[in-house]
Amino acid sequence: MNSKIPKSIDEYIKNFPNEVQQILQTIRSTIQKEVPEATETISYAMPTFVLNGTLVHFAAYAKHIGFYALPSGNIAFQKEISKYKFGKGSIQFPLNEPIPYGLIKKIVKFRVNENLEKTKKRIQKKKSKPNHE
Incomplete structure (x- = not known):
């Protein structure tokens, strides 16, 4: 991949060989499909999906696909990811x-629910603060 940071996921994917492009496009x-309302962006020079905060990042490397579900995603799926580095x-x-x-789909679903819960808690916290006017 060249050193220029891509501006879009399409641009990111185009930097790789065809077989890797197909994997990235499938991810x-x-x-x-799991989160049609999520926003696509590039963050940390990687394809990123955002909904009420970052959901996941993914990236291609010479011998693997890196998938970044933040620590909570890995903790929740410890058993399923144990066969991978x-x-x-x-x-x-x-x-x-x-x-x-299928595992990627499950992790994404988990992260969506986690972000929605965090957002709900933030909203409830704001509502419960006494209004000093």
């Missing part, structure tokens, strides 16, 4: 193995 459409908020899906699109 993108998996997320879009993972860190605090990242998972590596090897390019020489089938990409677990």
